[in-house]
Amino acid sequence: MPDDPSNPLIRARGLTKRFGEFTAVDSIDFDVAVGESFGFLGPNGAGKTSTMRMIGCTSPITGGTLEVMGMNPAVHGPQIRARLGVVPQQDTLDSELTVRENLAIYGRYFGLSRAEVGRRADELLEFAQLTERANDQVEPLSGGMKRRLTIARSLINEPTLLLLDEPTTGLDPQARHLLWDRLYRLKQRGVTLVLTTHYMDEAEQLCDRLVVMDKAKIVAEGSPRELIERYSTREVTELRFAPGIVETLDGRLDGIAQRVEHLPDRILLYADDGEAAAVAVNQRGLKPETVLVRRSSLEDVFLRLTGRSLIE
Amino acid sequence: MITLRVTPAFALGSRRSARLIERNLYVYKHGWMVILSGFFEPLFYLLGIGFGLGALIGTIAGPGGEPISYQLFVAPALLASSAMNGAITESTFNFFFKLNYNKTFTSILATPLSPGDIALGELGWALIRGGLYALGFMGVMVALGLVVSPWVILAVPAALLLGFAFGAVGMAATSFMKTWQDFDLIQLVVLPMFLFSGTFYPLDAYPDALRVIVQLTPLYQGVDLIRSLTVGAISPILLFHVAYLAVMGIVGLAITSRRLDKLLLK
Ligand SMILES: Nc1ncnc2c1ncn2[C@@H]1O[C@H](COP(=O)(O)OP(=O)(O)O)[C@@H](O)[C@H]1O
Numbered sequence: 250m251p252d253d254p255s256n257p258l259i260r261a262r263g264l265t266k267r268f269g270e271f272t273a274v275d276s277i278d279f280d281v282a283v284g285e286s287f288g289f290l291g292p293n294g295a296g297k298t299s300t301m302r303m304i305g306c307t308s309p310i311t312g313g314t315l316e317v318m319g320m321n322p323a324v325h326g327p328q329i330r331a332r333l334g335v336v337p338q339q340d341t342l343d344s345e346l347t348v349r350e351n352l353a354i355y356g357r358y359f360g361l362s363r364a365e366v367g368r369r370a371d372e373l374l375e376f377a378q379l380t381e382r383a384n385d386q387v388e389p390l391s392g393g394m395k396r397r398l399t400i401a402r403s404l405i406n407e408p409t410l411l412l413l414d415e416p417t418t419g420l421d422p423q424a425r426h427l428l429w430d431r432l433y434r435l436k437q438r439g440v441t442l443v444l445t446t447h448y449m450d451e452a453e454q455l456c457d458r459l460v461v462m463d464k465a466k467i468v469a470e471g472s473p474r475e476l477i478e479r480y481s482t483r484e485v486t487e488l489r490f491a492p493g494i495v496e497t498l499d500g501r502l503d504g505i506a507q508r509v510e511h512l513p514d515r516i517l518l519y520a521d522d523g524e525a526a527a528v529a530v531n532q533r534g535l536k537p538e539t540v541l542v543r544r545s546s547l548e549d550v551f552l553r554l555t556g557r558s559l560i561e
Numbered sequence: 562m563i564t565l566r567v568t569p570a571f572a573l574g575s576r577r578s579a580r581l582i583e584r585n586l587y588v589y590k591h592g593w594m595v596i597l598s599g600f601f602e603p604l605f606y607l608l609g610i611g612f613g614l615g616a617l618i619g620t621i622a623g624p625g626g627e628p629i630s631y632q633l634f635v636a637p638a639l640l641a642s643s644a645m646n647g648a649i650t651e652s653t654f655n656f657f658f659k660l661n662y663n664k665t666f667t668s669i670l671a672t673p674l675s676p677g678d679i680a681l682g683e684l685g686w687a688l689i690r691g692g693l694y695a696l697g698f699m700g701v702m703v704a705l706g707l708v709v710s711p712w713v714i715l716a717v718p719a720a721l722l723l724g725f726a727f728g729a730v731g732m733a734a735t736s737f738m739k740t741w742q743d744f745d746l747i748q749l750v751v752l753p754m755f756l757f758s759g760t761f762y763p764l765d766a767y768p769d770a771l772r773v774i775v776q777l778t779p780l781y782q783g784v785d786l787i788r789s790l791t792v793g794a795i796s797p798i799l800l801f802h803v804a805y806l807a808v809m810g811i812v813g814l815a816i817t818s819r820r821l822d823k824l825l826l827k
C-alpha cells in the first residue's frame with residue numbers, strides 16, 4: 250500500500266458541500282498519498298474548513314465521492330476517525346479538565362487502556378513542552394500552549410492521518426516555529442499530514458504538495474516550487490512610489506518585466522532577474538521611494554491565479 | 562417479505578458511551594461538593610413537610626386504600642421528585658453548557674464516538690448521580706423506620722427509571738433551546754408537576770376531570786410506582802407506569818440523538 254499511487258489515503262472526486270443554497274465546496278478533485286504532507290492554501294471563506302470536516306467524517310458530503318483510507322465516511326465514520334488525528338481551526342479543549350486529563354480522557358474515547366493512555370499522555374506532554382503545566386486548568390494557557398495541547402491531543406491515538414486546520418493562525422512567530430518543528434518531526438515519522446493555511450510561508454515550509462483554493466474551487470495544484478515556476482517568475486521587484494506618482498506612470502513600466510501587477514500600495518514587477526528590472530526602472534528615470542527584490546512566493550501564485558492577495 | 566424500519570437499539574449508543582461517564586467522573590473529582598448538595602434537598606423536605614405537617618395530619622389513605630402515616634405517604638413521592646429534579650438538572654443546564662459553550666461534544670465527535678453515544682453516556686451519568694441520591698434517601702428512610710415492605714427494594718430501580726425518562730426528555734428539550742432564558746419554560750412545567758402530582762396529598766382532592774389529567778403526567782407515574790412499591794401495594798397498574806416511563810425515555814433518547822446529529826454534524 251505505501252507509495253502506491255493507486256491507493257491514495259484520501260481520494261475526492263467532485264466533492265461538494267452545500268449549506269442550504271450556498272455552495273461552500275464546489276466539486277473538487279484531489280488525492281493525498283500515504284506519507285505525504287498535503288496543503289489547502291486559500292483565503293478566508295475558500296472552503297478549506299468545510300473540506301477538512303468532510304475528511305474528518307464530522308460533516309456529511311452533499312455531492313461527489315470521498316474515500317478516506319479506502320472507506321466511505323458516511324458508512325465507516327467511526328472506523329476512519331479511529332485512525333485520524335484532528336486539529337480543528339478553533340481549539341475545542343475541555344475547559345472542565347486539566348491539561349493532562351484532556352489528553353487522558355481523549356485517549357479513552359479511542360478505547361485505549363488506562364495504562365496506555367497514561368504512558369502516551371506523559372510522552373505527548375513532553376513532545377508539546379507542557380510537562381510543567383500537566384495539572385493546570387486549560388483556560389489560563391497561552392494561545393500557543395493551547396494549540397500545542399490540541400496537537401498533542403490529536404496524536405493520542407497514534408493516527409495514520411493528521412488533519413490540521415490552520416494550525417498556527419493567531420500565534421506569534423516563535424510559537425509558530427516551535428509548532429512547525431513538531432509537525433516536521435511527525436512527518437519524518439511517516440504520519441500523513443493534511444493542513445490548511447492562508448500563510449504562504451507555512452505552506453512552503455510544510456507541504457510537499459498543495460492545492461490553491463478560492464471561492465469553493467481548486468484553482469491550481471502542485472508542489473510549492475512547481476506552482477511558483479508555473480504561475481510566477483523566479484524573482485519579483487516591488488516598487489513603492491510617493492502618493493500621486495502611480496497615476497502618472499501610464500505605460501512607462503511596459504516591457505521591463507514579464508508581467509506588471511498594480512496593488513493598492515505597491516507595484517510588482519515579475520521578472521526572472523529582479524535586479525535587472527530594478528536597474529531598468531532607474532534607467533527610465535523613474536524614482537520609486539523603495540525598491541525591493543525578492544524571490545517569488547506562493548503569495549504571487551495566488552495573486553496571479555485570482556487577481557487578489559491571500560491576506561487582505 | 563415485511564421489512565421493519567425500526568431504529569435498532571445500538572444506533573442510540575454503544576459501549577463507548579461509558580467514556581462519557583468517565584469524563585464526568587474526572588470533572589466531579591474537582592467539584593464533588595456540588596454532588597453532595599443533591600442529597601439534602603429531599604431530606605429537608607422529608608423532615609420539614611413529612612414530620613412537620615405529618616404531626617398535624619396523622620394518617621392518610623395509601624395506594625391500596627389502607628391508612629398509612631403521612632411520612633410514609635410523602636417519603637416515596639419525595640424520592641420520585643428528587644430523581645426527577647436530579648435528572649433534569651443534569652440533562653438541561655449542564656447539557657446546554659456542554660453543547661453550546663464548552664465544545665466538549667464537538668471534540669468528542671472527532672473520535673470514534675457518535676451523537677448516540679454522547680446522548681446515552683450523558684444520560685448514564687445523570688442516572689448514576691440520581692441512583693446515588695436514591696440510595697442515600699433510601700438509607701434515610703430505613704433510619705427513620707419508614708420501611709414496611711420488602712418491595713421497597715425495587716423503589717431504587719424505579720427511581721432510576723424515572724430519572725431515565727426525565728433525563729432523556731430533558732436532553733431532547735434542551736437540544737431545541739437557544740438561550741438560558743428558555744430554561745424558565747422547564748421550570749414552568751416541572752414546578753407544578755412537583756406540587757400537584759399526588760406528591761403531598763392524595764388525588765381524591767381533585768375533581769374527576771382534573772384527576773385524570775394528573776394521572777397522565779409522567780411524575781405521577783413515578784410517584785404512584787414508588788409509593789406502591791414502598792408500601793407493598795402491588796397491582797397490574799404498576800406495569801403501565803413502567804411501560805409509560807420506559808417509552809418516554811426511549812423516545813427522548815432517540816430525539817436527542819437525532820438532534821445532536823443535526824446540530825453537531827453539519
Ligand atoms: N455551518 C455553516 N453554515 C452555513 N455556511 C457555512 C457553514 N460553515 C461554513 N459556511 C460558509 O462556507 C464558506 C466556506 O467556509 P469555510 O469552509 O470555513 O472556509 P475557510 O475555512 O476556507 O475559511 C464560508 O462562506 C462560510 O461562511
Ligand SMILES: [Mg+2]
Pocket residue numbers: 294297298299338414415
Ligand atoms: Mg477555515
